[in-house]
Amino acid sequence: MISVGRQGKDILVGHTADGLMLPSEQWVLRSPGGAVGWVVKCDCPDRTTRILARWTRVASPEEEDLTRGARYAADEDVTDLDVRDDVERQALALWDAHRLPGLAAKELQRPAEAARRARAALDEALATARTAGLSWADVGRAVGATRQSARERWGS
Numbered sequence: 248m249i250s251v252g253r254q255g256k257d258i259l260v261g262h263t264a265d266g267l268m269l270p271s272e273q274w275v276l277r278s279p280g281g282a283v284g285w286v287v288k289c290d291c292p293d294r295t296t297r298i299l300a301r302w303t304r305v306a307s308p309e310e311e312d313l314t315r316g317a318r319y320a321a322d323e324d325v326t327d328l329d330v331r332d333d334v335e336r337q338a339l340a341l342w343d344a345h346r347l348p349g350l351a352a353k354e355l356q357r358p359a360e361a362a363r364r365a366r367a368a369l370d371e372a373l374a375t376a377r378t379a380g381l382s383w384a385d386v387g388r389a390v391g392a393t394r395q396s397a398r399e400r401w402g403s
């Protein structure tokens with residue numbers, strides 16, 4: 248049961264159990280007592296929906312075990328995940344684990360492209376320098392390397 252809001256005491260349910268949004272004419276009102284769990288999901292920028300966790304509602308605070316996805320919520324708190332800091336932190340940790348690897352991989356792309364362009368520019372400048380008559384020792388001094396390593400890098 249995933250809600251899209253409340254109407255009085257009832258919950259307006261607008262998603263399937265898999266977290267997919269239903270057309271509004273299929274939304275239904277349910278009493279909060281009928282909530283059996285939650286789907287933690289991400290509506291990703293690529294327009295897919297990923298299920299990050301399914302939490303089961305337990306009948307009492309004593310039965311709660313967030314590490315197993317067993318969560319207690321009173322009827323009035325069923326729709327408000329952020330009413331408890333620990334529950335909100337757990338949901339955010341799931342989201343971070345889902346999204347941060349992709350963001351980190353994306354962060355690599357720009358500097359990797361800049362490095363490719365810099366290497367190409369260096370190769371071109373080196374060819375010009377060799378044509379102009381620079382020795383490998385001159386090249387090494389210009390690029391901050393030894394004569395031998397400059398020759399090993401660009402010599403043929």
Ligand SMILES: [Zn+2]
Nearest residue numbers: 289290291292
């Ligand atoms: Zn996502």
